[in-house]
Amino acid sequence: MGDKKAMKCHVEVAVLKKNVDLQKIQSFVERFVTSGVKLKSNAIIQKPDGLEDCVEFIQFDDNIKYFKSLNETQLVYHFYKINERGAEIEILEQSDSNESNDEVPASNHWLLPSRDFTGLWESLIYEEGLKENILKYVETSLLFSQRKVNPNIISCNRIILLHGPPGTGKTSLCKAVAQKLSIRMSQNFKYTHLVEINSHSLFSKWFSESGKLVMKLFSRIREIVEHPQSLVCVLIDEVESIAYARSSVSGDEPRDALRVVNAVLTQLDQIRKYPNVLILTTSNLTATIDCAFIDRADIKIFIDFPTTRAIYEIYLSAIHELMRVQIIQNQSILVYDSLDNFERIDDISDCTEHELSMKLLKIAEQSIGLSGRTLRKIPFLAHSLLVENDVIVLNDFLNALKLSLQNHLKDTKALSTGTQVNGYL
Ligand SMILES: Nc1ncnc2c1ncn2[C@@H]1O[C@H](COP(=O)(O)OP(=O)(O)OP(=O)(O)O)[C@@H](O)[C@H]1O
Ligand SMILES: [Mg+2]
Structure with missing residues (x-):
């Protein structure tokens, strides 16, 4: 069997400054896990002894509860610094026929890992494996796109849909997944961005200059996407509003709404071709969602009421x-x-x-x-x-x-x- 270890356990270390003594932290962790304390899943050590000046907290993944010895477990370290800046809100302005200006908050933009989402992953409780499986799926799809797996042979769009009843944590889970990725994939991507598109306010307005506005929103996203060292997670919450805007078209004015929707779909189709883009969507409708975009989702996960x-x-x-x-x-x-x-x-x-x-x-x-x-x-x-x-x-x-x-x-x-x-x- 060689020196292959049976199990991996991720160790995520939130550091307080750039240059820290990685060796010192690793030996602290090794001493800690072999000291005989029984650790629960997602165990967390706040301000570890002797490392207070350089480490805020250390967190282990679920597998830590099966830890027996360092010979059988490979500790996979992830060092990261939490970003203190909150979201930047992208406001789009549009003037209607009466010359009045309307401001629409089109998207929120975070640089991850963000302080806004620390602890979010752990706070969401589902049946065992659900969160981890989503993460594994996303990691696989990003690996495939980075290695340039031929999409005609193995189809993989990097679009994921979480659907289910209201208040079951779908939006939070999308944000938590993006935050986790930024920590786990920091070797592959220098920066991780989360862009939350406010589809609700975008599609509930009847735009007169729809095309231009959507282009503006997406040109900003594209700027980030074109940086290959950046992972860009695009969150489209309540994606059914796209479908809704499509189906409610009648008369003259709403054509603008349809134009917004089509512009967004086209833009999304273009950015999802980039290997460093992940599209996370949520929907409240539990019945089949009639939306051109959703049909492209690789994985659709039903998030139910808690057990x-x-x-x-x-x-x-x-x-x-x-x-x-x-x-x-x-x-x-x-x-x-x-x-x-x-x-x-x-x-x-x-x-x-x-x-x-x-x-x-x-x-x-x-x-x-x-x-x-x-x-x-x-x-x-x-x-x-x-x-x-x-x-x-x-x-x-x-x-x-x-x-x-x-x-x-x-x-x-x-x-x-x-x-x-x-x-x-
Ligand atoms: N399974 C869960 N475990 C822990 N907290 C949960 C869970 N589900 C929901 N919550 C809490 O409920 C709140 C609402 O979650 P969120 O807004 O993500 O739900 P949602 O499914 O997106 O709702 P909606 O469909 O109305 O948009 C959050 O504060 C979240 O922490
Ligand atoms: Mg939601």
Whole structure:
């Protein structure tokens, strides 16, 4: 077998300055992983001892939980510096027939890895493997295009579509994937850009000078794309608005809208031919999306509502965050994967780690069908029920969480049947 190691584990090091002693960091990591501490997936070391002046944090990927020895695991290092600058907003101006100027925010542009997206990847919780599989797919497609694999033999457009119900994290996941790529592929690309095209505002306007405006937007993108050391991720959110603009054409004026759409499609078709472009799209429509552009997508991934496991972990992350800032008293509670080792109990009265975990599991089960966006709001509502308390213990918080969930479900039902309950949300 030679010296081939069985498993790879990515180690991402956020450095604070340019010239750091890589050897010193690597030996720190090796000492750390072989010290016998059991690491969870996505484990993170903040301000590592002795490296405080040069490293902000070190993060391991999922495989770290299977780590046994350095002989069996290859540590793959990625050193990167976080970009502190936020998004640059590209405003397009258009004058209509009444000579008034309309300003349309056409796109947001980040240089990655950006501070805006640190921690985003870890905060998104799906069934095991979903995020990693998307990343592997994207890495493969970029490798194919860099090695110039003949697209007539293996078709690969580097277009990906995430579709599913509202609030399931599609837009966030696209941004997180782009951020991850900028860290993992820094050997191949010196710079990574994320350009978020605001299709909604672009297509909801009836442009009179549509062609020109779109050209302006894309000429900026093309400037970056022509730099071969730059990876350019183009995010088209709510791509169904393209399809919508196409189908709603009737009468004279809307022809302009159609012109915008066609101009965008043509431009996208041109830039996707570049090997350093990746197009990420999202859509809320779960039915088939009738859009010329989407038909070209290589991979279409359905992002569903979170499973019980994901819900449990989303609530748990909120609880840990509130413990970190000392709003809830520190108390231990199990991660989902450890629950299997215990027997289920339904009559919960005491406050042991096991019983608290079972209580959270029940709340998670009752939350099935809610989106990630809603789940992230429930802990906030729960706390508002407890603001009077000076000290919040976990058991009280879980009771409040349950109550907030019930209120939310009641209100949603009332909204859908048209009855007013108590104006909770
Ligand atoms: N599976 C998840 N795990 C953790 N957080 C989630 C998850 N799904 C959604 N969220 C949270 O919900 C919020 C909304 O996510 P986002 O806007 O990316 O969803 P979306 O699918 O693009 O929604 P829409 O379809 O309305 O555009 C984000 O703050 C995100 O952190
Ligand atoms: Mg979205």
